[in-house]
Amino acid sequence: MSYHALYRAYRPQKFSDVVGQKHIVRTIQNALKHNRLSHAYLFCGPRGTGKTSIAKVIAKAVNCINFPTDEPCNECSNCQTITNGSNADVFEIDAASNNGVDEIREIRDKVKYAPTTGRYKVYIIDEVHMLSTGAFNALLKTLEEPPKHVIFILATTEPHKIPPTIISRCQRFDFKQISIQEITEHLIEIIKQQGLDYEDDAVKLIAQLSEGGMRDALSLLDQVISYSDTKILLEDVHALSGTISNQQLLETIHAIHEHDFSRVIDLIKDMIESGKEAGRIIDGIIMVYRDILVYQKSQKNVSDLLVNNEMFTQLATNSNPQYIVDYLFKLNKIQSELKYSNHPELILEIGLLGLVEEEPKSCTPTPNEYQVQIEALKTEITALKEMVKNMGSSEGGRHKELRINKNESQFKMDLFNQSQPIEIHLPKEPDPIILPEHVPLTMLTIEQVLSKATKEARDHVLQKWVQLNPLLMPEHRDVIALLKDGHVVAASEEGFILTYKHEPGCKRLLREDNKKVAEQIVAYLFGKPYSFSVMPEAFWLEQRQSYIEQKRTGVTPRLKQYSQDLKNVINYNHEEQTKNDGLVDNMIQMFGADLVNIIDE
Numbered sequence: 001m002s003y004h005a006l007y008r009a010y011r012p013q014k015f016s017d018v019v020g021q022k023h024i025v026r027t028i029q030n031a032l033k034h035n036r037l038s039h040a041y042l043f044c045g046p047r048g049t050g051k052t053s054i055a056k057v058i059a060k061a062v063n064c065i066n067f068p069t070d071e072p073c074n075e076c077s078n079c080q081t082i083t084n085g086s087n088a089d090v091f092e093i094d095a096a097s098n099n100g101v102d103e104i105r106e107i108r109d110k111v112k113y114a115p116t117t118g119r120y121k122v123y124i125i126d127e128v129h130m131l132s133t134g135a136f137n138a139l140l141k142t143l144e145e146p147p148k149h150v151i152f153i154l155a156t157t158e159p160h161k162i163p164p165t166i167i168s169r170c171q172r173f174d175f176k177q178i179s180i181q182e183i184t185e186h187l188i189e190i191i192k193q194q195g196l197d198y199e200d201d202a203v204k205l206i207a208q209l210s211e212g213g214m215r216d217a218l219s220l221l222d223q224v225i226s227y228s229d230t231k232i233l234l235e236d237v238h239a240l241s242g243t244i245s246n247q248q249l250l251e252t253i254h255a256i257h258e259h260d261f262s263r264v265i266d267l268i269k270d271m272i273e274s275g276k277e278a279g280r281i282i283d284g285i286i287m288v289y290r291d292i293l294v295y296q297k298s299q300k301n302v303s304d305l306l307v308n309n310e311m312f313t314q315l316a317t318n319s320n321p322q323y324i325v326d327y328l329f330k331l332n333k334i335q336s337e338l339k340y341s342n343h344p345e346l347i348l349e350i351g352l353l354g355l356v357e358e359e360p361k362s363c364t365p366t367p368n369e370y371q372v373q374i375e376a377l378k379t380e381i382t383a384l385k386e387m388v389k390n391m392g393s394s395e396g397g398r399h400k401e402l403r404i405n406k407n408e409s410q411f412k413m414d415l416f417n418q419s420q421p422i423e424i425h426l427p428k429e430p431d432p433i434i435l436p437e438h439v440p441l442t443m444l445t446i447e448q449v450l451s452k453a454t455k456e457a458r459d460h461v462l463q464k465w466v467q468l469n470p471l472l473m474p475e476h477r478d479v480i481a482l483l484k485d486g487h488v489v490a491a492s493e494e495g496f497i498l499t500y501k502h503e504p505g506c507k508r509l510l511r512e513d514n515k516k517v518a519e520q521i522v523a524y525l526f527g528k529p530y531s532f533s534v535m536p537e538a539f540w541l542e543q544r545q546s547y548i549e550q551k552r553t554g555v556t557p558r559l560k561q562y563s564q565d566l567k568n569v570i571n572y573n574h575e576e577q578t579k580n581d582g583l584v585d586n587m588i589q590m591f592g593a594d595l596v597n598i599i600d601e
Contacts, residue, residue: 045175048213177212
């Protein structure tokens with residue numbers, strides 16, 4: 001008789017043989033025992049977790065001569081023919097290769113015929129998510145109301161691809177990944193039946209590599225048994241699976257923490273020359289770092305292959321969790337880059353050497369260092385409290401510098417106390433509108449700032465900018481809010497540039513009363529008058545590019561400027577209102593038609 005692979009030889013033949021799916025087995029057994037079978041089942045879950053195996057056991061149980069029963073006898077002719085695949089009433093269909101409408105129509109036409117030898121006709125459709133849309137539609141009505149002698153069992157690894165109309169017609173069971181412990185115990189039982197010796201760590205590693213699938217675990221075990229002589233060894237599993245031993249991974253991490261460049265290169269070279277893939281190396285390092293972090297926090301849920309390793313314990317004790325988290329993010333980025341690189345070994349070396357370069361030798365600060373940091377923070381907090389106290393004091397006199405001079409011309413109009421009608425003189429021809437390109441000779445220009453701009457000057461302005469707080473100066477909160485909405489993009493000793501994403505923000509700040517308050521606030525903030533120019537972000541980006549191009553060609557930059565002329569900005573902002581007599585309408589609305597006389601000149 002030809003050799004059968006382990007996953008075929010040890011496939012569950014009854015419900016008690018199923019590993020790791022107790023919730024599903026119990027539900028189905030109770031349904032079988034009390035004859036409460038559904039006409040359709042949907043089995044969802046990862047590969048190798050027992051979906052098709054349980055489907056075949058159900059087929060045997062419903063056709064067993066002992067029905068109703070919670071276990072098939074595996075001795076009657078029906079059970080034996082279903083086991084060897086020769087039963088005419090059980091159909092196992094691969095939807096990946098039979099996914100058309102015609103195949104489903106053939107099933108639909110044949111379900112009406114009674115079973116040949118058994119009690120039920122059972123259709124097991126594997127990988128059902130591969131069916132086409134037309135095939136699903138053809139299956140709908142039959143799946144909802146099949147003949148009493150038909151049971152459908154659908155199996156899939158991707159339930160999200162199945163139409164809701166199909167799912168709603170089935171009893172759904174979600175298979176879970178089998179735990180490492182359950183896989184390990186099952187593998188040990190099979191190894192003993194094979195009469196082989198083994199290392200515990202080797203079997204645990206096989207269980208870990210299976211990723212919760214019993215079929216994968218049995219396939220790898222079958223391969224290891226063929227490779228080994230009389231005993232299953234840990235190094236044999238590493239050699240066949242392409243994984244890296246924990247000792248090599250721990251040595252690599254230790255070399256990274258010790259800044260040992262040459263040692264890291266040598267370890268990577270040894271692993272690559274022994275056939276290990278760069279992706280496997282990164283995966284192994286990530287998992288070890290994960291176990292170190294978990295061990296530091298709880299000392300639970302850590303691989304048994306690492307807990308008893310002295311080097312692992314030492315690394316977990318001496319490593320700073322903050323650096324480990326940072327490393328995990330960087331290693332994950334390296335891992336994603338390896339997938340699309342033509343030279344993964346080079347990416348691996350550069351990435352690990354980058355970790356070596358950044359890692360400080362003393363990962364864990366000493367108590368003295370912590371004390372110094374705490375004292376420095378206390379000093380800063382005390383200074384900040386004193387600053388806030390001085391700013392809030394009414395006797396300090398600083399707020400007086402921020403008050404607007406009410407004697408200036410724009411505040412002398414006593415509009416609300418007028419007893420006589422207000423006369424508005426409309427000129428026959430409106431004053432010409434001066435566009436934003438017009439700039440006074442005394443204005444701070446963009447090239448003046450850019451020619452001497454430095455990062456230190458901009459950082460200084462940004463540090464001051466965060467101190468703007470409308471709550472400390474409530475009488476000027478609107479202007480402070482306008483200033484905080486701006487973005488400081490360049491600064492020098494002569495002044496700085498403030499940009500706004502939208503042009504209306506510039507015009508609001510450049511309004512005559514707002515600009516005067518803003519200049520006083522900036523002077524207060526810096527302890528002296530400090531010029532600034534305001535402009536839209538799009539205008540700034542255009543002029544900055546022009547500045548760069550002119551400098552590149554050796555020409556002294558001459559740029560357009562956004563107007564800081566307050567009256568011109570106001571006129572420009574209200575151009576359309578003047579044309580439409582909007583100003584007149586506003587005055588009538590504010591003071592009433594009886595107080596407003598319109599005089600055309």
